[in-house]
Amino acid sequence: MGFRAILTMAALAAMAVPAQAQGKRGPDKVPPGHMPPPGMCRVWVDGVPPGRQPRPTDCATARRQAGYNARVIYGDGSEARYARRDAEIRRERTTRRDDEISQRKDRRDDEISRRTERRDD
Numbered sequence: 001m002g003f004r005a006i007l008t009m010a011a012l013a014a015m016a017v018p019a020q021a022q023g024k025r026g027p028d029k030v031p032p033g034h035m036p037p038p039g040m041c042r043v044w045v046d047g048v049p050p051g052r053q054p055r056p057t058d059c060a061t062a063r064r065q066a067g068y069n070a071r072v073i074y075g076d077g078s079e080a081r082y083a084r085r086d087a088e089i090r091r092e093r094t095t096r097r098d099d100e101i102s103q104r105k106d107r108r109d110d111e112i113s114r115r116t117e118r119r120d121d
Contacts, residue, residue: 035073041063042055042056042072047069056075
């Protein structure tokens with residue numbers, strides 16, 4: 001009984017390793033045919049198939065359009081040069097969004113408090 005369980009677990013582990021390697025291309029991998037031409041950029045949205053990604057555009061537009069789950073791919077291979085700046089932009093957007101959500105919650109809580117006070121009077 002113990003040998004059979006060990007053999008079963010070993011077989012499952014052996015099948016899991018190729019399945020993991022097969023499904024992982026990595027978020028940093030962009031297929032060569034989908035790289036933008038030199039001088040242009042492309043917004044690369046995580047989780048979207050390569051054929052469904054937005055078309056290449058100028059880099060300023062791509063940086064503006066990149067959302068929370070996207071990054072900018074540079075056609076001249078200068079990604080490393082702009083990676084820190086893009087990360088800062090995403091961080092600022094996230095912070096701004098979180099601040100807006102917090103402000104909305106505060107306004108809602110204030111409105112609820114006012115309504116409760118009116119009922120008490």
